[in-house]
Amino acid sequence: xxxxxxxxxxxxxxxxxxxxxxxxxxxxxxxxxxxxxxxxxxxxxxxxxxxxxxxxxxxxxxxxxxxxxxxxxxxxxxxxxxxxxxxxxxxxxxxxxxxxxxxxxxxxxxxxxxxxxxxxxxxxxxxxxxxxxxxxxxxxxxxxxxxxxxxxxxxxxxxxxxxxxxxxxxxxxxxxxxxxxxxxxxxxxxxxxxxxxxxxxxxxxxxxxxxxxxxxxxxxxxxxxxxxxxxxxxxxxxxxxxxxxxxxxxxxxxxxxxxxxxxxxxxxxxxxxxxxxxxxxxxxxxxxxx
Numbered sequence: 346x347x348x349x350x351x352x353x354x355x356x357x358x359x360x361x362x363x364x365x366x367x368x369x370x371x372x373x374x375x376x377x378x379x380x381x382x383x384x385x386x387x388x389x390x391x392x393x394x395x396x397x398x399x400x401x402x403x404x405x406x407x408x409x410x411x412x413x414x415x416x417x418x419x420x421x422x423x424x425x426x427x428x429x430x431x432x433x434x435x436x437x438x439x440x441x442x443x444x445x446x447x448x449x450x451x452x453x454x455x456x457x458x459x460x461x462x463x464x465x466x467x468x469x470x471x472x473x474x475x476x477x478x479x480x481x482x483x484x485x486x487x488x489x490x491x492x493x494x495x496x497x498x499x500x501x502x503x504x505x506x507x508x509x510x511x512x513x514x515x516x517x518x519x520x521x522x523x524x525x526x527x528x529x530x531x532x533x534x535x536x537x538x539x540x541x542x543x544x545x546x547x548x549x550x551x552x553x554x555x556x557x558x559x560x561x562x563x564x565x566x567x568x569x570x571x572x573x574x575x576x577x578x579x580x581x582x583x584x585x586x587x588x589x590x591x592x593x594x595x596x597x598x599x600x601x602x603x604x605x606x607x608x609x610x611x612x613x614x615x616x617x618x619x620x621x622x623x624x625x626x627x628x629x630x631x632x633x634x635x
Contacts, residue, residue, distance in 0.1 A: 370395065371419070371429065376442075376472045380452075380460040386415050387442035387469055389477065390432045401478045401485070403630050404438045405623065406465065408450065408490025408497045415443040422616045435623045437630075438477055442469045444490075447536075449521060450497025451557050453543040465497070466505045484633035487626045489513030489574070491615045492583070496521065499559055503569045511572035511629045515618040516581050516610050519590035520560040522553035527582040560586065563593045572629045573601035576618055578608025 370391045377384050395402065407428070409417040418428050418441045432439045444450055444461050453459040465488075474481050486509050490498040495517020502512035521540065523533035541547075544554055555561040566573070573594075577587035584605070591603040602625060608614035 374472060374476065376464075376469055378460070378464050378468050380463040380468065381458050383458065385443040385464065387440055387473075388415055388419055389473060390419075390429055390439045390441075391477065392432045392436050392438070394436070395438075395478075399478070401480045402436070402438045403485040403487070403626075404440060404473060404477075404479050405435075405626060406469070406486070406488040406490075406498070407439055407441045407619075408444055408465070408488070408494030409441065410490070410492030410494050412446050413444075413493075414446075415441050417441070421612050422619075423613060424616060427616055427619065431619060431623050435627050437623070437626075438473070438479060440469065440473055444494060444497060447493070447539050448497075448543075449493055449518070449557070450501055451543075455545060456543055459543055461497070462501055462504060466501050466508060470508065483508055483510045485510075485630065487511040487513075487629065489515065489622050489626075490517070491515040491618075492610065493518055495519075495575075496559055499566065499571075499573070499575075500557075500562075502571050503559075503562060503566050506569035506571060509571065510633055511574075511626055513574040513622045513625065514576070514587075515615050515622065516577050516583055517575065517587065518559075518583060519575075520553070520586035521558045522560075524553075525586045525589075527585070560590060560593070563590075563597055563599065566594065567597050567599040572625075573599070574604075574622055574625045575601060576604035576606065576621065578610065578614045579605050580608065581610045581614070583610065 372389045374387045374389055375384050407418050428439055442465055448459050448461040450461045452462040488498040488502050488509050495514030499512045499514050502509040523536045547554055552561045577584050594601050
């Protein structure tokens with residue numbers, strides 16, 4: 346858990362973040378995906394001083410969860426101003442791209458219409474870098490997300506450590522095997538069928554889709570050299586896979602911050618989690634400047 350200095354700083358941030366007056370900008374980009382041959386969208390929120398400055402800004406990519414879309418982070422949080430205020434407070438550009446309803450943010454070897462690793466890491470990134478004053482280097486780019494988006498953030502950053510210096514997961518799907526989740530058999534069956542459609546049949550005796558499943562990629566995660574923050578609510582149906590990932594990363598010596606807090610798999614939890622992630626990223630980004 347965080348030390349007392351971190352906690353005091355966090356509450357100071359919440360106090361400042363409670364101020365409602367702001368002048369940040371929010372755009373909706375249309376992004377043509379050559380990989381999927383379709384047009385998708387992303388919300389881009391710039392901090393309030395963006396229009397009065399000539400500097401380049403770090404970018405936080407913020408991914409949505411399963412059955413969600415690019416508007417979730419600006420429309421589903423209890424406080425609808427949360428993401429905009431975080432962009433102001435931390436002086437960053439925040440991008441919330443579309444990741445499909447059940448893509449898990451990897452490139453499907455079977456479905457042309459589900460190439461979201463390429464979409465996020467290349468097509469969205471290039472569109473944002475060409476449209477805004479960004480820091481076009483890994484030292485100015487981080488990625489995080491909730492649930493399916495937590496899996497996507499860590500997965501994409503692990504596959505592309507040259508593009509991101511840090512990654513985070515809020516209530517993330519650390520193990521895509523539904524047998525490790527506290528869900529109904531019907532829900533688990535739907536997800537298993539989805540993975541079969543995207544990846545194909547699997548070896549029943551082996552790991553659950555190695556190479557697509559974070560729990561099978563801990564050595565890659567270590568090699569990527571990312572700054573990592575993982576958190577999950579103690580009443581979340583994904584708490585056990587998160588605990589297992591923490592144990593595996595600790596065992597192989599991968600530096601990471603791991604947090605458990607009271608909470609479930611819901612927007613109240615993710616609204617509370619986002620400032621923690623942005624504070625973590627701010628410290629990383631400031632270090633990269635030096």
